Structure formats: C-alpha cells, structure tokens
Amino acid sequence: MTDIAMIRAAAARLEGHARRTPLLSSPFLDQIAGRRVLVKPECLQHTGSFKYRGGRAALSALVPAVRARGVIAYSSGNHAQGVARAAAEFGVPAVIVMPRDAPQLKIDNTMSLGAEVILYDRAGGENREAIGEAIMRDRGLTLVKPYDDPQVIAGQGTCGLEIAAQARARGVQAADVLVCCGGGGLSSGIALALEAEAPGLSVRPCEPEGFDDVARSLRSGRIETNDRQSDNVCDAILTPAPGALTFPVMRRLCGPGLVVSETEALRAMALAFQRLKLVAEPGGAVALAAALFRRDDIAGDTVICTISGGNVDAAMFRQALGRFGD
Amino acid sequence: MTDIAMIRAAAARLEGHARRTPLLSSPFLDQIAGRRVLVKPECLQHTGSFKYRGGRAALSALVPAVRARGVIAYSSGNHAQGVARAAAEFGVPAVIVMPRDAPQLKIDNTMSLGAEVILYDRAGGENREAIGEAIMRDRGLTLVKPYDDPQVIAGQGTCGLEIAAQARARGVQAADVLVCCGGGGLSSGIALALEAEAPGLSVRPCEPEGFDDVARSLRSGRIETNDRQSDNVCDAILTPAPGALTFPVMRRLCGPGLVVSETEALRAMALAFQRLKLVAEPGGAVALAAALFRRDDIAGDTVICTISGGNVDAAMFRQALGRFGD
Numbered sequence: 001m002t003d004i005a006m007i008r009a010a011a012a013r014l015e016g017h018a019r020r021t022p023l024l025s026s027p028f029l030d031q032i033a034g035r036r037v038l039v040k041p042e043c044l045q046h047t048g049s050f051k052y053r054g055g056r057a058a059l060s061a062l063v064p065a066v067r068a069r070g071v072i073a074y075s076s077g078n079h080a081q082g083v084a085r086a087a088a089e090f091g092v093p094a095v096i097v098m099p100r101d102a103p104q105l106k107i108d109n110t111m112s113l114g115a116e117v118i119l120y121d122r123a124g125g126e127n128r129e130a131i132g133e134a135i136m137r138d139r140g141l142t143l144v145k146p147y148d149d150p151q152v153i154a155g156q157g158t159c160g161l162e163i164a165a166q167a168r169a170r171g172v173q174a175a176d177v178l179v180c181c182g183g184g185g186l187s188s189g190i191a192l193a194l195e196a197e198a199p200g201l202s203v204r205p206c207e208p209e210g211f212d213d214v215a216r217s218l219r220s221g222r223i224e225t226n227d228r229q230s231d232n233v234c235d236a237i238l239t240p241a242p243g244a245l246t247f248p249v250m251r252r253l254c255g256p257g258l259v260v261s262e263t264e265a266l267r268a269m270a271l272a273f274q275r276l277k278l279v280a281e282p283g284g285a286v287a288l289a290a291a292l293f294r295r296d297d298i299a300g301d302t303v304i305c306t307i308s309g310g311n312v313d314a315a316m317f318r319q320a321l322g323r324f325g326d
Numbered sequence: 327m328t329d330i331a332m333i334r335a336a337a338a339r340l341e342g343h344a345r346r347t348p349l350l351s352s353p354f355l356d357q358i359a360g361r362r363v364l365v366k367p368e369c370l371q372h373t374g375s376f377k378y379r380g381g382r383a384a385l386s387a388l389v390p391a392v393r394a395r396g397v398i399a400y401s402s403g404n405h406a407q408g409v410a411r412a413a414a415e416f417g418v419p420a421v422i423v424m425p426r427d428a429p430q431l432k433i434d435n436t437m438s439l440g441a442e443v444i445l446y447d448r449a450g451g452e453n454r455e456a457i458g459e460a461i462m463r464d465r466g467l468t469l470v471k472p473y474d475d476p477q478v479i480a481g482q483g484t485c486g487l488e489i490a491a492q493a494r495a496r497g498v499q500a501a502d503v504l505v506c507c508g509g510g511g512l513s514s515g516i517a518l519a520l521e522a523e524a525p526g527l528s529v530r531p532c533e534p535e536g537f538d539d540v541a542r543s544l545r546s547g548r549i550e551t552n553d554r555q556s557d558n559v560c561d562a563i564l565t566p567a568p569g570a571l572t573f574p575v576m577r578r579l580c581g582p583g584l585v586v587s588e589t590e591a592l593r594a595m596a597l598a599f600q601r602l603k604l605v606a607e608p609g610g611a612v613a614l615a616a617a618l619f620r621r622d623d624i625a626g627d628t629v630i631c632t633i634s635g636g637n638v639d640a641a642m643f644r645q646a647l648g649r650f651g652d
Contacts, residue, residue: 019348019350020348021348022345022346022347022348022370024345024370027438027439028435028438041603043603044348044350044602044603044604048603109354112353112354113353270640273605273640273643274640276370277367277369277370277374277604277605277606277636278370278603278604278605279599279603279604279605280603310603313651313652314596314599314600314647314648314651314652315651315652317599317647317651318644318647318648318651321640321643321644322640322644325639325640325641325643325644326639326640326641
C-alpha cells in the first residue's frame with residue numbers, strides 16, 4: 001500500500017511534468033467563510049484536474065517493457081484525460097473505455113490527447129469490464145484504476161506535499177484541509193502526505209448530498225454505499241463507495257466528512273469565477289462550498305481547500321453564473 | 327525614469343506580497359496557434375489583475391511619513407483595486423475618484439478593499455481632476471498614476487522578471503512576448519526587464535481594433551491618439567494615447583503592435599475558459615487572441631502571452647461563452 005516514501009518517489013518522477021499549482025486566496029472569500037481560506041487550484045493542473053498526477057505516477061512506475069505495450073482505463077471524464085496525456089508523453093498506447101453518453105467534449109479531448117477511445121452503451125446494458133478485459137488480454141495492456149491503486153494514490157499525494165510546503169511558507173501550523181472526494185484517491189493521498197509533512201493539517205473529505213458514502217463510512221467505520229449512481233451536477237465525484245485501499249487510510253487519518261448541496265456547489269463555482277478568476281466544475285467546487293457554507297463545522301482560523309477540477313462545459317457554467325453570478 | 331535596478335528593487339519590495347503567477351499551456355491552444363503558447367495569467371494576481379504590482383510598488387517606494395497621509399488615484403477599474411489593496415496593506419488611506427457609471431461591482435470591490443470612493447458625473451461634465459486635486463491638496467495625498475509613473479512601471483516590470491526566469495527554465499531563448507496594452511505600463515515594464523534578463527524575448531503590445539494608438543505610434547515614431555474613447559468590450563485597456571514615459575521605452579524595445587477584433591478577444595476568453603480554466607476579461611484576452619489568431623504576424627516556435635486581468639462581470643462572461651463556448 002501507498003506510504004510516504006512512495007509519494008516522495010512519485011513527486012520526484014513528476015518533477016518537471018506535473019504543475020506545482022499555487023495556493024490562492026481572496027479577502028472576499030475570507031469574509032464569507034469567517035476565516036482565512038487558502039485554495040489549491042488543481043483545475044490549473046494539466047488536463048484540468050488533479051487526475052494527471054495519478055496517471056503520470058502510475059505510468060512512470062511501470063517497467064518500460066510493460067509500459068510500452070500500453071495502458072487501459074475506464075472513465076467518463078477526468079481520469080481518462082489524465083491517463084491519456086501521461087501515455088502520450090511516454091509515447092505508449094492508451095485505450096480508454098468510455099460510456100457513449102459521456103459529454104462529447106470529454107470524449108473529444110481524450111481522443112485529441114492521443115488515446116484510442118472505445119465507446120460502450122451504458123443504457124443498453126453493455127458491460128464495460130467485459131469489453132475492456134478482452135482488449136487488455138489481447139494486447140497485454142496494464143489497467144490504471146481511477147483511485148484504488150497504490151501508485152495512483154501516491155501521485156495524488158504529491159498534491160499534499162505541495163500543500164504542506166505552501167502552508168508552512170505561510171506559517172499555517174494547524175488547519176482543516178477540505179478535499180473534493182469521490183473514491184478517495186485524492187483524500188487518502190493528501191492525508192498520507194500531510195501525516196508525514198504537516199501533522200497539524202487534517203483532511204476532511206467533501207461530498208455532494210445523496211453521494212455522501214465516505215462521510216457515512218467514516219461515521220460507521222465500514223464501507224457504506226450510495227443508493228443512487230448518477231443524477232447530480234457533481235458528475236466527477238459520483239462513485240458508489242470508498243475504495244478498499246483508500247478507505248482504511250481515510251478512516252485512520254481523516255476528520256469527519258462534509259456534505260454540501262448541488263446549489264451550494266454551483267454558488268461556490270460562481271464565487272471562484274468572481275473572486276479567484278478560476279473555472280471550477282461542480283464536483284471540483286464542493287470543498288470550496290464546504291469552506292464557505294459549513295463554517296460552523298470547521299475549526300481554526302485558516303481552512304485550506306482543493307478545487308479538484310475545472311472540466312465543465314460552457315452551458316453548465318453559464319447556468320451557474322446565471323443563477324449565482326451577480 | 328525606470329531602469330532594471332528599479333525593477334529589481336520593486337521585486338524585492340513585492341516579495342511575499344505579490345503572487346508569482348505560473349506559466350501555463352495547453353496542447354489545444356498550441357494546435358490553434360501553430361506553435362507553443364505559454365500563458366502568464368495575471369488574472370490570478372491579487373485583485374484580479376497585474377495592477378496590484380504597480381500599486382504596491384508605488385506605495386512601498388514612498389517615504390513612510392508621506393505614505394501615511396494617503397494616496398489618490400483616478401480609475402474606473404483595475405488600477406483602483408490594485409491601489410486600494412496596497413493602501414489597505416500599509417494601513418494608509420486611499421481615495422479613488424471613479425465615474426458614477428463605472429461597473430457597480432468594481433465600485434463595490436474598491437470600497438470593500440477599504441478605499442474611500444468619490445463618484446463623479448462623467449456625462450454631466452464634472453471634471454475629475456478638479457475634484458481630485460482639491461482633495462489631494464487638502465489632505466496631502468500622493469497621486470498614483472495608472473501607467474506614466476516610474477515606480478508603477480517598475481512594479482509592472484516585476485512580471486517581466488518572472489517571465490524571463492520561467493522562459494529560461496523551459497529552455498526558451500527567443501520568443502515574442504505578447505502583452506495586453508493600454509497606456510503601456512505593463513508593456514514598457516516587461517520590455518525593460520527582458521532587455522536585461524532575457525534579451526532574446528521581445529515585447530509585442532496588443533490592442534483592440536479602433537484603439538490601436540500604440541501600434542500606430544510605433545509605426546509613425548511619435549505619439550498617436552485614438553479617435554474614440556469608449557464603446558469597446560476591452561474597457562480595461564481603452565486609453566487615449568501611449569504615455570510620455572512609456573512610449574520612448576516601447577519605441578526603443580518593442581516589436582510591432584498587434585491588433586485584434588472584439589470578436590477575437592471574446593473567442594480567446596472562451597478558449598481560456600475551456601483550455602486553461604481561467605477567467606479573462608476582454609481587455610485581458612487580447613494578447614492571447616493575437617497569439618491564436620495572428621499566427622502569421624508572429625515569429626518563432628514559441629510565443630508567450632499575458633492574460634492581464636480577469637475582472638469581467640458574469641453577464642459579459644456568459645455572453646462570451648454563449649457565442650463562442652461550444
């Protein structure tokens with residue numbers, strides 16, 4: 001399983017490839033939150049989300065002869081693009097199995113990044129694993145899972161190393177670190193990095209209402225699942241349950257989960273636009289929403305939050321600004 | 327007049343205050359431009375534009391006893407906010423004289439940053455200098471001009487020091503550096519910094535059609551003026567003519583100006599949204615527009631461009647995305 005040595009090794013392999021994203025702030029956001037808000041904008045990472053870190057970490061950890069045969073991933077969105085870009089950088093094939101009803105922009109981007117995209121019919125009952133496994137076996141591809149993979153968690157953990165250093169540079173000794181959470185790859189990776197490098201900082205996973213499997217799992221002490229699988233604007237972080245690898249880490253290291261509504265996520269998007277000049281996608285804005293609108297559930301005079309991605313289409317963004325932008 | 331020593335001194339005074347903005351890129355933008363595009367997003371600077379650099383540089387250069395009496399600025403937008411924030415940081419008064427018809431958001435922001443805002447009636451013929459000079463004399467305030475001030479130019483030049491270092495780190499020896507240009511404070515400041523630190527990089531001022539006073543002045547060798555003063559979406563960079571201090575620098579150091587249409591600026595805004603996850607205002611997007619849509623007027627395999635600001639209201643942003651976001 002991932003440990004701090006693996007995260008540091010991933011950081012060394014990502015050096016000169018992943019962006020070191022800045023830590024931003026606005027006095028206007030501080031006022032709403034009632035404390036200092038420091039924002040880690042992973043929407044500025046390559047491919048528009050933190051997923052590039054994990055993708056590059058996983059591919060760079062493969063033995064060259066294995067990597068040369070190529071990789072495969074199942075994803076409708078950000079993980080697809082992160083793996084596709086990392087594969088392109090290594091000049092190796094990437095096969096991404098995507099649902100036919102994924103946003104056209106995400107399909108187009110993944111193909112433009114050089115991946116071979118195989119579409120399957122989610123509604124028609126096609127089984128993506130069956131499709132993927134046949135191709136994987138035939139071509140000798142390596143599967144890159146979206147979160148339950150030690151090297152992927154290590155890659156996401158490099159974001160935590162940066163947060164630890166950036167907090168230290170600002171004199172922040174203790175703070176909640178709010179992390180947008182789907183399967184828990186980013187939350188568990190950051191938590192492991194902070195445990196070693198900034199033990200006063202504590203991860204709080206943030207989720208949308210109705211998809212609070214991690215918050216409930218942290219309360220009950222065992223893996224809980226969501227009833228629904230879709231129908232929420234926060235599409236990037238709608239996972240059925242915390243991962244088998246990520247949950248034990250989160251259980252050991254994370255504080256209680258925070259849950260926000262779709263409306264709050266959209267309001268946070270509009271505020272990121274107005275006050276930070278950043279484009280956040282709804283799922284990437286839930287941690288900022290929690291920082292701004294769950295102030296009584298957070299401790300301390302400073303809160304750190306991730307904006308985990310910005311891959312939102314123009315129509316959705318216009319809608320958020322139309323409702324909450326003035 | 328400003329020289330490299332003043333710019334370096336300004337950088338030392340801004341250390342720990344101004345943000346070192348990153349240098350971003352996207353393979354999708356490279357494809358449109360036909361070369362590598364490196365973007366310097368000053369929309370991520372404090373107050374949402376590069377103007378904070380000049381404001382902080384000017385205030386930090388004042389003798390403390392003079393600074394303590396306060397400063398005054400005339401501005402309807404980004405300079406107002408940059409000076410207001412710098413004054414608040416020093417705990418000294420700022421008076422900003424703004425037209426009553428300035429965007430309400432910019433008036434509100436300037437007041438929220440702690441400045442005293444005095445509104446005047448532009449249409450009714452009130453003279454802002456007359457209003458400002460009386461207050462300045464009564465209170466002993468120091469005027470901070472938006473561009474024709476050696477310390478303001480030095481502050482904007484700190485952006486050029488960063489560009490020089492970031493280009494060097496990427497192995498870029500020669501490139502055009504496209505800069506959004508109003509009165510020429512940012513263009514001349516960057517040009518002076520690059521002359522000393524990266525002589526292979528050459529500034530190209532970028533302007534909107536109908537407000538190409540700098541491009542025409544560079545061609546004729548003397549200060550030319552614009553016929554119109556307003557009525558263009560690029561409100562942040564609509565100045566009547568290049569400055570008396572900035573023009574000689576631009577004439578000596580800059581390559582030919584580049585001119586883009588309003589439509590091209592709005593298209594560049596939509597592409598910054600989609601490909602960089604950044605919010606650019608129209609005037610802040612003209613250099614990116616030139617990089618993308620004036621490829622035959624640019625030399626070399628790499629182009630660097632500023633996004634100089636992101637203070638655009640939600641209605642205008644929605645309109646740009648509605649027209650060009652898909």
